[in-house]
Amino acid sequence: MTNHTASLLVELFVEELPPKALRTLGESFARVLADQLREQGLVEADAVLTPYASPRRLAAHLSAVRARADDRAVQLKLMPVAVGLDAQGQPTPALLKKLASLGVDTADTTAVLARLRRQPDGKAESLYWDSVVAGATLQAGLQKALDEALRRLPIPKVMTYQLADGWSSVHFVRPAHALVALHGDQVVPVQALGLTAGRHTHGHRFEAVGDPIELPHADAYADVLRREGAVIASFAERRAEIARQLAEAAGRVGGGCRPIEDEALLDEVTALVERPNVLVCQFDPAFLEVPQECLILTMKANQKYFPLLDAQGRLTNRFLVVSNITPDDPSAVVTGNERVVRPRLADARFFYDQDRKRPLESRVLGLAKVVYHNQLGTQGERVERVAAIARAIAARLGDEALVRLADRAALLAKADLLTDMVGEFPELQGTMGRYYALHDGEDARVADAIEDHYKPRFAGDELPRNPVGLCVALADKLETLVGLFGIGSLPTGDKDPYALRRHALGVVRMLIERDLPLELPALIDAAVPVFGERIRDPREALTAFIYDRLAVNLREQGYRAQEVDAVLSLRPAQLREVPRRLVAVRAFADLPEAPALAAANKRVGNILRKADGTVPAAVDPALLREPAEQALHQALLAVQPAADAAYEAGDYTGSLQRLAALKAPVDAFFDGVMVNADDAALRANRLGLLTLLHRAMNRVADLARLAA
16 A cells, blocks of 8 residues: 555444534544554654534544554664673673564674664663554554543443354444445455444435445545435534534524524534424414413423523423424324424423422422432421521611511422422422512512522523522522531542532622622521531531632633632632622732832731740830831831721722832831840730731732732
């Protein structure tokens, strides 16, 4: 085989792959295959990788692949000279045995010695053998790459099936039926899963022009499959085509209609069809009396349909189906899907009607029979704990009316867990509680809080819409965090089964984004006693955990690590102050005096840590002997009142910027004053002055953290 370059195509044709995993499987197969070929020197630097994935195939197209890799010069370290050569400089038996294991002819020791190379290796010398390793052929390299790509596929669930011989078993995600490997127009006869590669694949089950389909060249793959196989092989291209057709079909319906946005559903449907054909269907408008969340969820989850919303975001009685066939007359497909969806919607209406026959409050007692956690009791006990915490929070934020509403919302917040609708669709918990509460005549603020107490449910999710919802959402998340930390059920590595990181970030976001005048330690203190003797004290670990999640979140927002550390190292009790403190620290860091003051602050901190015992923040002016310490004391007296006043007013930027005036006297102090003087009184007075300075400088943030 001449050492030329050409495009490489590898395709594995299988039975229908799991749709929720298809995109990941396709990307992994192509990436690992290409990476393995690159490692073996079989791919040019400018090669382009194109992954393909359809319901029945995983494939990769890689341009500029070589027929054979270049030979490589290899330097092998054999052994120390003292071990490999005897006193006369002749090869020892150990050296000859080592060379023989490498395939070297050792009969002519003179020739062997001529090729040996001595090279310093630390304190001694070692013997080296230079050789040339032949470059891998494409067949050998591709076989290795294919084996590795299949081994590393992130298969959600492996199945076992027998090959045609009736004896051999294969473990793979789905039974494989064909393997293609083309280098240009030449077949590369690699093997996998009991198959030998060829140039034939299969197209659409019903609409392919013929079967099997012969691929003349690696570069013809996508075009031949589209033309003769009626298959869009590229996942990305098929996804874009579905999105285009969805928008076009919604436009035909008119009235400003648009398909519901759901990236996961779009991915799943892309993994279910080989050549998409979007059709418009409809259902009986009477079903629109049911809350639209129920109808939308049943259409998406059970049927993989795209509901259509009007210009105001309200559900219409039209929906879009992504069909895998394109008949001349689509009416049978349309009516079939309309017939299928009707009983699903009827079920949703039945659940909704049945649930409304009982008020939410009547279901609360039933929560006492639902286990929440074997160490933390039932959902009924949990509701009592959440209500107690919610009342405490409401008392801090508002009046008796807010306390009463928060208590009511917390009492009803979990009641919809026992409804038929939520039993069928757990995703609707909270949402259905709101509808049922409004039906029961509950206060609208209570109803909104029932839905909102789960928020924020994910990164970027909206926050509760009113103070009642905030009280219950904070209480719900704090109860979860305190309870699980209290029994030692903490997140580890990437494992967080109770979503405690999300709960902590939810607490952080509500406190900051809603500018709530609540202190985090006080909130945790309010939540701990409601558990009684069920838990150990989690305050220290939980507080550290929440501040850590806040730090991660702030860094993700673009704040520098030094700035975040400087602010959070002081553990500000009110998290709503954190953004203003960060702005102040960034403004301070831009001052020309900042580096010197940060370094001086670090030096002061080190001195005070080494002092014996706690140094009182007190200065006797009569003991200030040196002009430099007198000047620093006077500068502090001049600067500190204004800096403190700005701090108390919440003007953290102004507070820090007033400290810039201390640079010159601080520099002069360290240049001209010996802090650890022999005279104990002088030493204590100077340490007291530094304590005053340290406190003045570190109210907003620990400025030492800004020192390089």
